Amino acid sequence: xxVSFCGIxxxxxxxxxxxxxDAIAARRAFGDALLERFPFAAFVSKTVTVAPRQGNPPPRxxxxxxxxxxxxxxxxxxxxxxxxxxxxALAALPVPVIVNVMGFSREEVAALVEAFDxxxxxxxxxxxxxxxxxxxGLVMGADPWEVSALLERVRPLTxxxxxxxxxxxxxxxxxxxxxxxxxxxxxxxxxxxxxGMALDPRTGEPWLGGRTGGVSGxxxxxxxxxxxxxxxxxxxVPVVGMGGVQSGRDALDxxxxxxxxxxxxxxxxxxxxxxxxxxxxxDQLLANSAV
Amino acid sequence: xxxxxxxxxxxxxxxxITASEQHGAYVVLRCSDLEGPxxxxxxxxxxxxxxxxxxxxSERPFLPRAFSVLRAGWVGADSNGGVELQFLVEDVGxxxxxxxxxxxxxxxxxxGPLGSGFAQPRDGRRALLVGGGVGIAPLAIWxxxxxxxxxxxxxxxxxxRAAGAALLxxxxxxxxxxxxxxxxxVTELLALELERAADEVEVYACGPPAMLDTVRQLCAEHAAxxxxxLESGMACGFGxxxxxxxxxxxxxxxxxxxxxxxxxxxxxTALVEQ
Numbered sequence: 001x002x003v004s005f006c007g008i009x010x011x012x013x014x015x016x017x018x019x020x021x022d023a024i025a026a027r028r029a030f031g032d033a034l035l036e037r038f039p040f041a042a043f044v045s046k047t048v049t050v051a052p053r054q055g056n057p058p059p060r061x062x063x064x065x066x067x068x069x070x071x072x073x074x075x076x077x078x079x080x081x082x083x084x085x086x087x088x089a090l091a092a093l094p095v096p097v098i099v100n101v102m103g104f105s106r107e108e109v110a111a112l113v114e115a116f117d118x119x120x121x122x123x124x125x126x127x128x129x130x131x132x133x134x135x136x137g138l139v140m141g142a143d144p145w146e147v148s149a150l151l152e153r154v155r156p157l158t159x160x161x162x163x164x165x166x167x168x169x170x171x172x173x174x175x176x177x178x179x180x181x182x183x184x185x186x187x188x189x190x191x192x193x194x195x196g197m198a199l200d201p202r203t204g205e206p207w208l209g210g211r212t213g214g215v216s217g218x219x220x221x222x223x224x225x226x227x228x229x230x231x232x233x234x235x236x237v238p239v240v241g242m243g244g245v246q247s248g249r250d251a252l253d254x255x256x257x258x259x260x261x262x263x264x265x266x267x268x269x270x271x272x273x274x275x276x277x278x279x280x281x282x283d284q285l286l287a288n289s290a291v
Numbered sequence: 292x293x294x295x296x297x298x299x300x301x302x303x304x305x306x307x308i309t310a311s312e313q314h315g316a317y318v319v320l321r322c323s324d325l326e327g328p329x330x331x332x333x334x335x336x337x338x339x340x341x342x343x344x345x346x347x348x349s350e351r352p353f354l355p356r357a358f359s360v361l362r363a364g365w366v367g368a369d370s371n372g373g374v375e376l377q378f379l380v381e382d383v384g385x386x387x388x389x390x391x392x393x394x395x396x397x398x399x400x401x402x403g404p405l406g407s408g409f410a411q412p413r414d415g416r417r418a419l420l421v422g423g424g425v426g427i428a429p430l431a432i433w434x435x436x437x438x439x440x441x442x443x444x445x446x447x448x449x450x451x452r453a454a455g456a457a458l459l460x461x462x463x464x465x466x467x468x469x470x471x472x473x474x475x476x477v478t479e480l481l482a483l484e485l486e487r488a489a490d491e492v493e494v495y496a497c498g499p500p501a502m503l504d505t506v507r508q509l510c511a512e513h514a515a516x517x518x519x520x521l522e523s524g525m526a527c528g529f530g531x532x533x534x535x536x537x538x539x540x541x542x543x544x545x546x547x548x549x550x551x552x553x554x555x556x557x558x559x560t561a562l563v564e565q
Contacts, residue, residue: 029298054542058543063352269527272303
């Protein structure tokens with residue numbers, strides 16, 4: 001069930017959502033068995049920022065009916081140490097590596113794109129635009145003009161595919177998607193987590209250390225399906241669909257809604273090998289429907 | 292804490308429940324793991340019931356729950372019978388409630404063994420185990436494996452929970468309500484023991500955050516080395532979710548990867564937000 005995505009040949013259409021699988025940590029827990037049965041057709045890194053980040057204070061998790069809310073805060077080693085320590089380790093994976101980056105200004109994103117353009121281990125870049133531009137105060141991915149300006153700045157810096165990871169917390173997601181495509185995005189990925197909040201029943205104060213968090217898991221699947229469908233209808237470039245995928249049926253739904261690839265995220269927390277099962281179920285469903 | 296760790300098979304697997312035994316307020320769940328290796332003392336598993344656990348009906352529990360191993364051993368004379376794993380469960384929420392309902396023949400889904408367990412005592416010291424409530428679990432498997440045995444001090448809320456003390460050998464018990472053993476905190480027993488023998492012992496502790504932090508402080512005051520098995524809310528158990536971080540002197544670490552057993556010296560506090 002091989003698939004071509006932005007000129008990259010993949011063995012199947014199932015990848016991971018950024019920040020939902022740490023291949024280096026998983027190798028410490030599972031050893032080389034992870035490489036022998038690597039669950040994703042391409043590996044997307046956790047978000048890398050220019051400066052190292054500790055992430056948000058705990059508590060960082062809140063369980064929901066059929067889902068999870070997290071407030072992790074993008075902890076990462078920063079560009080320099082990620083490029084020096086993690087990229088060589090990720091190159092040992094049996095699949096292509098996509099690096100997800102985020103900047104607090106267009107210049108920061110430009111620095112990240114330039115740095116990874118120079119690295120042969122990286123097959124494509126994903127831009128996390130779910131954060132505010134500190135210069136304008138606007139969430140980059142919530143505003144078509146911001147996304148346009150960002151792509152115009154960074155598109156000339158690399159010939160590698162640029163995937164824009166859209167935020168679902170925007171008034172008009174297809175408008176943002178069209179702006180990204182017009183400014184040179186190679187593909188779009190959605191949905192990121194939906195903004196939510198939980199209160200500590202004892203105090204009435206926000207439970208999460210970051211006060212609000214991102215909702216994921218099967219509880220967001222219907223929203224993902226609608227947003228993926230509206231974006232796929234609005235653009236010509238390929239779409240990576242994600243949000244609550246637990247089964248081959250869920251993946252097939254997103255593909256029927258217009259996705260070329262499907263990412264598994266929260267379900268990998270429940271079973272690290274979940275994506276293998278999703279890919280095999282999807283393969284079976286596609287084989288049956290082809291008859 | 293331990294430099295070596297036993298690796299987990301990749302992926303979630305089904306282990307049938309073989310027994311569910313009531314020990315006062317606690318349940319000991321036994322299951323038969325045909326694929327996994329025997330865990331190290333202090334390692335943990337992510338557990339979920341194979342039915343009525345998230346998914347279809349979209350109700351909690353949704354995520355698996357992290358449990359230290361209470362006991363483990365080969366079934367039969369060789370490895371063909373697999374490993375019997377035992378877990379200690381107290382019904383305190385939707386996940387533990389569902390686990391307590393499981394009966395022989397029901398399915399338990401597990402990922403593990405995960406994390407890094409206890410390391411041998413340093414410098415010829417003897418092990419002194421300090422447990423609180425359901426946190427006594429990893430101390431039982433550790434006591435089983437320590438060649439020289441180990442003294443155990445265990446604290447519980449009341450008599451129903453103090454029934455769990457029988458899971459360890461020759462434990463000295465404290466209860467909050469005075470119904471069994473010393474009327475007071477287990478850390479009061481620890482303080483007495485450290486007055487006597489701080490230079491002879493290495494402390495191994497697991498229990499509620501307030502107990503662990505008192506253990507940490509007492510051991511620091513008496514210059515006794517201590518290994519603490521901490522708990523933190525976890526979604527995955529293998530470093531993917533970044534949800535279980537605890538603050539150390541070097542910043543946040545993922546408890547599922549660097550712990551759950553940490554050297555008390557790396558912590559400024561053991562009062563971890565759950």
